[in-house]
Amino acid sequence: MKEELKSMDKNHVWTLVQPSSNAKPIGCKWVYKTKKDSKGQIERLKARLVAKGFTEREGFEYTETFSPVSSKDSFRIIMALTAHFNLEVHQMDVRTAFLNGDLHEEIFM
Numbered sequence: 001m002k003e004e005l006k007s008m009d010k011n012h013v014w015t016l017v018q019p020s021s022n023a024k025p026i027g028c029k030w031v032y033k034t035k036k037d038s039k040g041q042i043e044r045l046k047a048r049l050v051a052k053g054f055t056e057r058e059g060f061e062y063t064e065t066f067s068p069v070s071s072k073d074s075f076r077i078i079m080a081l082t083a084h085f086n087l088e089v090h091q092m093d094v095r096t097a098f099l100n101g102d103l104h105e106e107i108f109m
Contacts, residue, residue, distance in 0.1 A: 001030065001047040008049070019108040026109045027052040051109050 008014060019025050033046045082089050 004047050004049060014109075017108075020106070023106065023108045026055060026107065028109050 028049055028051050031048045031050055033048075035043045035046060037043045079089070081087070
């Protein structure tokens with residue numbers, strides 16, 4: 001949890017304020033996960049703070065959603081292009097990743 005909070009503070013992902021009188025804050029919760037290596041040994045413990053977005057109502061609190069994800073087909077195409085053009089693929093682990101999007105709404109959590 002400390003690492004997650006430190007990362008959020010470093011990346012300035014939130015500001016502590018009093019919500020406006022007409023705002024309905026979104027709840028949040030901590031999600032914990034144990035990462036294990038190939039032998040089943042605990043590699044590290046992870047914690048993530050997530051918003052309870054399921055409490056929002058379409059048309060009232062939001063109008064559209066978008067979640068960038070990759071599909072198996074996209075992965076296969078990338079691997080095929082890599083093999084065809086004799087390229088190299090490198091794997092990396094990102095401890096904390098933040099999507100950069102411009103919000104035009106105020107969101108309170």
